Amino acid sequence: MSTESVSIYPIPSRLQDGPEVPFIGPNIEAYRKAHAESVGPNADNWWAKMALETLHWDIPFHTVRSGSFEHGDVTWFPDGYLNASYNCVDRWAYRNPNKTAIIYEGDEPGQSVEISYGQLLREVSCVANVLKSWGVKQGDTVSIYLPMTWQAVAAFLACARIGAVHAVVFAGFSSESLRDRVNDCKSRVVITADEGRRGGKTIAIKQIVDNALKACPEVEHVLVLRRTGNEVSWTEGRDKWWHEETAKVPNFCPPALLSAEHPLFILYTSGSTGKPKGIVHTTGGYLLNTALTLKYVFDVHENDRFGCMADMGWITGHSYIVYGPLANGVATIVFESTPVYPTPGRFWEVVDTHKLTHFYTAPTAVRLLRRHGEHWVEKADLSTLRVIGSVGEPINPEAWHWLNDYVGRRQAAIVDTFFQTETGTVVIAPFPGAIECKPGSATVPFFGMEAALLDPVTGKELEGNGVEGVLAFKRSWPSIARTVWQDHSRWLDVYLKPYPGYYFTGDGALRDKDGYIWIKGRVDDVINVSGHRLSTAEIESALILHDGVAEAAVIGASDELTGQSVHAFATLKPDFEYDSEASLVKELSVQVRKTIGPFAAPKKIYIVPDLPKTRSGKIMRRIMRKVVAGEGDQLGDLSTLADPSIVEVIKAKVAAAHC
Numbered sequence: 059m060s061t062e063s064v065s066i067y068p069i070p071s072r073l074q075d076g077p078e079v080p081f082i083g084p085n086i087e088a089y090r091k092a093h094a095e096s097v098g099p100n101a102d103n104w105w106a107k108m109a110l111e112t113l114h115w116d117i118p119f120h121t122v123r124s125g126s127f128e129h130g131d132v133t134w135f136p137d138g139y140l141n142a143s144y145n146c147v148d149r150w151a152y153r154n155p156n157k158t159a160i161i162y163e164g165d166e167p168g169q170s171v172e173i174s175y176g177q178l179l180r181e182v183s184c185v186a187n188v189l190k191s192w193g194v195k196q197g198d199t200v201s202i203y204l205p206m207t208w209q210a211v212a213a214f215l216a217c218a219r220i221g222a223v224h225a226v227v228f229a230g231f232s233s234e235s236l237r238d239r240v241n242d243c244k245s246r247v248v249i250t251a252d253e254g255r256r257g258g259k260t261i262a263i264k265q266i267v268d269n270a271l272k273a274c275p276e277v278e279h280v281l282v283l284r285r286t287g288n289e290v291s292w293t294e295g296r297d298k299w300w301h302e303e304t305a306k307v308p309n310f311c312p313p314a315l316l317s318a319e320h321p322l323f324i325l326y327t328s329g330s331t332g333k334p335k336g337i338v339h340t341t342g343g344y345l346l347n348t349a350l351t352l353k354y355v356f357d358v359h360e361n362d363r364f365g366c367m368a369d370m371g372w373i374t375g376h377s378y379i380v381y382g383p384l385a386n387g388v389a390t391i392v393f394e395s396t397p398v399y400p401t402p403g404r405f406w407e408v409v410d411t412h413k414l415t416h417f418y419t420a421p422t423a424v425r426l427l428r429r430h431g432e433h434w435v436e437k438a439d440l441s442t443l444r445v446i447g448s449v450g451e452p453i454n455p456e457a458w459h460w461l462n463d464y465v466g467r468r469q470a471a472i473v474d475t476f477f478q479t480e481t482g483t484v485v486i487a488p489f490p491g492a493i494e495c496k497p498g499s500a501t502v503p504f505f506g507m508e509a510a511l512l513d514p515v516t517g518k519e520l521e522g523n524g525v526e527g528v529l530a531f532k533r534s535w536p537s538i539a540r541t542v543w544q545d546h547s548r549w550l551d552v553y554l555k556p557y558p559g560y561y562f563t564g565d566g567a568l569r570d571k572d573g574y575i576w577i578k579g580r581v582d583d584v585i586n587v588s589g590h591r592l593s594t595a596e597i598e599s600a601l602i603l604h605d606g607v608a609e610a611a612v613i614g615a616s617d618e619l620t621g622q623s624v625h626a627f628a629t630l631k632p633d634f635e636y637d638s639e640a641s642l643v644k645e646l647s648v649q650v651r652k653t654i655g656p657f658a659a660p661k662k663i664y665i666v667p668d669l670p671k672t673r674s675g676k677i678m679r680r681i682m683r684k685v686v687a688g689e690g691d692q693l694g695d696l697s698t699l700a701d702p703s704i705v706e707v708i709k710a711k712v713a714a715a716h717c
């Protein structure tokens with residue numbers, strides 16, 4: 059797609075003179091001024107002001123920031139003390155205990171409840187007291203493997219209340235992935251549920267946990283939320299019901315006094331190498347940026363009802379279901395179901411029923427719903443929607459326009475928000491009412507962000523407009539992750555050493571003639587499927603765990619629906635015997651589901667006699683990528699291949715699979 063041909067999309071009139079005046083103001087100058095201040099010589103004063111205005115500090119800070127990307131020792135507000143749970147719950151509960159904090163929309167339509175700030179404070183306190191009674195102390199980790207229930211929010215905040223570090227594992231991960239994560243962060247406590255419900259199906263959550271914990275010797279306690287009430291297996295002494303334990307403890311727990319640099323959570327994410335990394339975020343900086351991005355990027359006002367449809371197990375859920383909305387004292391939705399259950403009108407019924415002011419989802423969901431036709435959207439009253447957000451992958455202009463025309467009805471702002479688990483919160487996005495949009499561009503950096511495009515070879519910063527390179531950020535900002543759990547050298551190696559003095563995102567990007575930023579996708583071996591970040595190395599490692607597999611190579615191909623899809627090539631051990639190729643392919647798919655989770659299963663698996671390799675044995679993924687992309691006639695020079703004849707075999711295999 060050429061960025062030159064894209065026209066600038068004007069700000070909807072409603073955001074220029076509507077009832078809620080946008081925080082930034084109806085012109086780009088206000089943004090430019092605030093951005094210049096936030097990165098200029100008085101940047102620290104600007105941040106100090108924001109931090110004091112936005113959060114409640116038990117002990118205010120004197121130092122705003124210290125350290126640098128060069129040294130990998132960044133801190134923010136290091137001598138300040140605060141509590142994230144107090145900031146997200148108590149502040150609002152004392153002001154108005156009946157105000158809605160959470161709108162829980164269950165899997166079946168009509169199963170919704172609203173939880174007030176007062177109720178949330180009691181639930182958070184009770185869970186915190188249960189954890190304390192089990193000896194959980196400041197700095198201990200607690201693993202959370204919960205479906206999308208409102209109590210999951212209470213579990214996050216209960217940890218934050220006592221200074222325990224939550225490590226949430228997306229409930230789509232397999233028991234093996236869960237086991238590895240629980241062991242990596244050495245949790246003594248796991249919080250889970252009996253079962254989950256999603257899209258009309260029951261998910262055996264507790265059984266997955268039980269399987270995982272067979273190999274987690276350090277886990278002593280499991281707190282089990284009753285979601286469906288069906289019978290589940292039980293380990294006496296270890297497993298305790300949430301409703302029974304919380305009934306035994308006082309319903310107030312004083313919030314712990316915590317340093318701003320106290321770790322708030324660990325969230326595992328995939329990278330170029332096999333083992334997932336436990337990304338660590340800290341209390342003060344993370345909370346400040348979640349609160350500020352929610353306020354400015356989404357223009358959230360006091361009585362808004364925020365609808366983020368992500369899963370709480372990913373960073374978008376952490377920042378924009380839990381911490382961002384609650385740190386602003388607004389209502390947030392916890393949506394348990396899928397966009398198409400029971401019909402493709404579900405999202406819009408939810409917006410209509412709950413009068414959501416904001417709607418935030420991934421382009422994949424938009425592409426899926428677009429296929430089902432406009433009539434599902436047109437039926438609903440979506441007039442409350444002011445801002446619609448997209449996240450997780452580049453949004454194609456068709457999806458952007460569909461959101462704008464049918465969901466926003468040209469009266470809502472569309473914000474394409476770029477961020478990562480590591481950046482913690484949105485770092486590039488338009489500001490409603492202030493920035494005119496170009497469909498497909500995440501537009502401009504957030505406050506404090508000094509985006510830089512670097513030449514991938516020389517590492518030199520590319521100045522001016524009309525340049526393309528790898529995306530990096532020059533100076534630290536409050537919500538940048540601090541480290542990889544128990545592996546600081548990995549943090550330095552992956553993110554800070556590739557381009558000294560910069561944080562390296564792993565994405566390529568372009569700055570067009572107007573200075574707008576376009577994210578071009580990953581430049582490493584990460585594949586983005588439906589906004590889920592998958593590591594090719596991790597999937598390859600899963601495949602070779604199968605008895606028959608000798609070697610595996612995984613590549614990403616573009617996919618109309620899911621953005622990208624996983625294609626895997628496998629060679630077999632010479633003496634391995636099997637019934638049929640179809641059944642073997644199924645087994646390999648099961649292997650990936652079992653090792654990582656169903657969402658990582660390859661779309662296609664090709665059994666091949668050999669992989670294209672150079673004479674020195676390096677696998678040439680480029681060739682497989684081109685063949686799958688239908689560019690098999692443009693492979694260029696193949697003379698470096700050890701056995702060029704394999705290319706024809708691969709082409710034939712791929713062609714046969716696509717018939």
Ligand code: WTA
Pocket residue numbers: 327372373374448449450451452453474475476477478479480500563564565577579580586589590591
């Ligand atoms: C991609 C998800 C284009 C990007 C929040 C990044 C995007 C990775 C966008 C992080 C966007 C996220 N446009 N690409 N608006 N948002 N990405 O850690 O490749 O799960 O590096 O965080 O998603 O994925 P993660």
